[in-house]
Amino acid sequence: MQNNANDILNPFHSFKLDPQSPLPLYFQLYESLSKRIHAGEIPNGFKLPSESRLAERLGVSRITIKRAFNELADSGLVSRKRGKGTLVTLNTALVVKGGVLEMTSNIAAIRHRTKAKLYNRSRDDIPESAFNALKLPMSASIETTTHALLLNENAVTMSVTYAPSELIKNFSDEDIERESLITLMQEKGIRVSKADQVLTAIAATDYHAEVFSIPTGSPLMEIQCLMFDQTGTPCQFVKSYFLPEFYRYEMTLT
Amino acid sequence: MQNNANDILNPFHSFKLDPQSPLPLYFQLYESLSKRIHAGEIPNGFKLPSESRLAERLGVSRITIKRAFNELADSGLVSRKRGKGTLVTLNTALVVKGGVLEMTSNIAAIRHRTKAKLYNRSRDDIPESAFNALKLPMSASIETTTHALLLNENAVTMSVTYAPSELIKNFSDEDIERESLITLMQEKGIRVSKADQVLTAIAATDYHAEVFSIPTGSPLMEIQCLMFDQTGTPCQFVKSYFLPEFYRYEMTLT
Incomplete structure (x- = not known):
């Protein structure tokens, strides 16, 4: 056509x-x-x-x-x-049933096997796309955190998370290095009940290259994830990047 | 740890x-x-x-x-x-319910919007991993087909498929350019009832670079898919590669 x-x-x-x-x-x-x-x-x-x-x-x-x-x-x-x-673009969309619990337990398992390193927390220079994803007006306050998960001192994944400042302002840097934001929010009564994910491949930027010690332009797996709480309100928008040698996303379709 | x-x-x-x-x-x-x-x-x-x-x-x-x-x-x-x-490697595994029908209709939709070009059919040099995936002895006959899907004359995806020769020997090259192997097999009574998928990012090889007209080493999304028929027998093992600008894999986890 x-x-x-x-x-x-x-x-x-x-x-x-x-x-x-x-x-x-x-x-x-x-x-x-x-x-x-x-x-x-x-x-x-x-x-x-x-x-x-x-x-x-x-x-x-x-x-x-x-x-x-x-x-x-x-x-x-x-x-x-x-x-x-x-x-x-050509999208392939799947509705996955019973996946949120598996996703959160997978994240917990990966964190358990790795060491988190917090790079940055900020409320400045939040991109418009984060406000759009979280369905917040540009006047709202969003906090972004950037962290990597290290295996044998090497970063295998890094994530940039955007969340309403109100939801994460009380978490210390140590909290964020200790537990995933999903777990921290859960302790405050915010339960992730739905997640929209988009998986794709990207070329490493200079920043990724530095974090992962790889050449700029190397392939990385990107997973964008918008999480909703039990009331259907967006509570986190995360862009995660994975070294493909250490990460595969497996699915069984039935 | x-x-x-x-x-x-x-x-x-x-x-x-x-x-x-x-x-x-x-x-x-x-x-x-x-x-x-x-x-x-x-x-x-x-x-x-x-x-x-x-x-x-x-x-x-x-x-x-x-x-x-x-x-x-x-x-x-x-x-x-x-x-x-x-x-x-760090795997994240999800069991996806109700996904096979969506997968096959997505494949049909993508084929409908693109033009298939068959590059190669062969029974030689089948890698051991294909025999292992299809659970066949090395003495079995496997046929591989390589094709691309073109949008405005540019390849946006290419797939290398391995299947028992017996299942696809009667399909002509024209059949394979006209319909997906899933559809062709379905016409013969073989219905895909389960699929194991692995998603990752890879660097384009020289061959990918030629097919997609991109520099070697550019990021591609790879989806490996092992399909099973209604009796639980593997019927196809497919490695698909997608230009990430034209392809995103979307999922809603609930």
Whole structure:
């Protein structure tokens, strides 16, 4: 099936942005495209029109389109490549039953066999994607922690966690090195009851390269995990990176 | 937890290889270690003793140990790195319920949006790991097929499939480009009822680099999938590679 910019213009035919809305134009566009991609109305592999073409079509600035496309890319819904345009990514989605307990006991088992090292805690420079994932307004306070798990003094995984500051402000650095945030939250009555996970492969950045003592660009397994508490409220958004030689994700589908 | 070669020697204390057995010595060692790793008796992250040390201990040649370790590495149970020794890998295992139907419909959906290109069919040079996965003796006939799925003329995934020759000998090259092997087998009454999957990240080989038009060493997502038919017999062993920009594996754990 060949797709081109003309095909995709149809979904935009009746498409209107509302300049009177309190929602920014880029966000209206992002939300609408995100819904259509999730609903399958804009299929996987589809090529979106160019920024300039869509800007002209919708009568908004190219900056607005660029920002909406960047948000889509941050959410993993599209892939942007110089010279190849913006393509809707191929997702394979599985609903996994009975998995949260297994996930939390796996995390506990891995922590038991490794030594945690806290690199950083901060409430500054939180990316917009973390606010979006946690469904919090930009005015909310989010804390990020970065830690690695070491096996024989070598990092085998590192995680960047975002959580509402309120939920983790009372945990000391020692708490965070001692137990997973899931366990610490559980002790405060917050139980993870659902998790959305996305698995993919990435090239190590300079920062990953330093943490793992590997060359920049080496393959790493990335797992993004958004955890929800028993009330359905997002309580943690985690991006974890694994050295593939030491980590495999096994599943039995029945 | 620090592990060293001394610790692991304990599990080998009462360990004996049987030179009278019809099973090769390396296979006896491989099977025993594999069982102990799966059972958690030899924990994730554990460092196995060196080949020479274990050879001395068990009174066998170093070649025997090397072969057993290579089999363990092929099965993904250990990681071997020059200068770092042989470490049991960190696995995270999930039992996924209700996933086979979703997997097969996802594969069908991806094929529907892409164009298949068959690269190769062969019954020669089948790796030992394929016989092991399919639980077939080395004297059995296995056929391998290599194909890519193209989106806008670019490969976004490629798969190397191993199956008993008997099951696929009647499928033409056109059949294989038209439909997935799962669908083709289904038409012959073979229904996939269970699948064991392992997800990891790898560095593109020269061959991957050529197929995907990417630099050697770029990250790829690898999914190994062993499929079983309704009688519990392995019917396909597939290694699939995905360009991560175009593929994300999403799961909802509940």
